[in-house]
Amino acid sequence: MAEADLFALESAALANAKAAHADPRADSRAALAELIVHYERLMRESRRLIRRSDRAELDMNQMNRQLHELAQQLEYRATHDPLSGALNRAAIIDKATACLRHSDMALIVLDIDHFKWINDDFGHPAGDAVIKTVVTCLRALLGPEVAVGRVGGEEFSVIWPTADTGEARDVAIHICNAIADQVFGAPINRQITASVGVSWNSVGTSFELAYSRADEALYAAKRAGRNCVKIHSQLPLPVTQPAIADL
Numbered sequence: 001m002a003e004a005d006l007f008a009l010e011s012a013a014l015a016n017a018k019a020a021h022a023d024p025r026a027d028s029r030a031a032l033a034e035l036i037v038h039y040e041r042l043m044r045e046s047r048r049l050i051r052r053s054d055r056a057e058l059d060m061n062q063m064n065r066q067l068h069e070l071a072q073q074l075e076y077r078a079t080h081d082p083l084s085g086a087l088n089r090a091a092i093i094d095k096a097t098a099c100l101r102h103s104d105m106a107l108i109v110l111d112i113d114h115f116k117w118i119n120d121d122f123g124h125p126a127g128d129a130v131i132k133t134v135v136t137c138l139r140a141l142l143g144p145e146v147a148v149g150r151v152g153g154e155e156f157s158v159i160w161p162t163a164d165t166g167e168a169r170d171v172a173i174h175i176c177n178a179i180a181d182q183v184f185g186a187p188i189n190r191q192i193t194a195s196v197g198v199s200w201n202s203v204g205t206s207f208e209l210a211y212s213r214a215d216e217a218l219y220a221a222k223r224a225g226r227n228c229v230k231i232h233s234q235l236p237l238p239v240t241q242p243a244i245a246d247l
Helices: 008-022 028-079 089-102 115-122 124-142 165-181 207-223
Strands: 105-112 147-150 155-161 194-201 229-231
Touching: 008 028, 089 105, 089 147, 089 155, 089 207, 105 115, 105 124, 105 165, 105 207, 115 124, 124 147, 124 155, 124 165, 155 165, 165 194, 165 229, 194 207, 207 229
Parallel strands: 194 229
Antiparallel strands: 105 155, 105 194, 147 155
């Protein structure tokens, strides 16, 4: 079935005008008048279609912006802690693993001291405020480019790419001191501190090993009285029991 010609009338009017123009004996005024009518209709329809196309383009651009914003929101929610805005555990693991593939790295793990007491004494909203303030403190101290993550209830991790173990120690000490000096809002009326553990890891180390080292140093800091820094490489080696000979 042949497609209908949407411009059949206009084509006929154009053909009549051409024929009148080619015939010197013909009165071309009628053909010209008809052509003008159809040309004006074409102009109106063209303007209408252009306006419709512009609206469709605007709608499409707006939809694309909304989809882009939604994708960004979904990506953010998938990689960030909803309370503090810090990276979540999965994102920290991914970033640390990627970092260790091509560089040496210090993994700094810190835990808010006596956090249960904060919740018990001041309430869970105050505890949430402490967590958010600690993240704000870390970002202000370390800068926006440093990966700071909340990996547990009151436990945080910092990824610090460096080949200098002394630098990693200094950063950890700055973190510990900054939290101890931080002023927390009401109803918190006492000093909040954190225990900090550090592991320095050469390129190629697995995240699991880097984390277990830092976690071991963190618990050494807690055993040492809290509000201090312990470095995994400076911990005493575990004592092994001698084997008992068979009698």
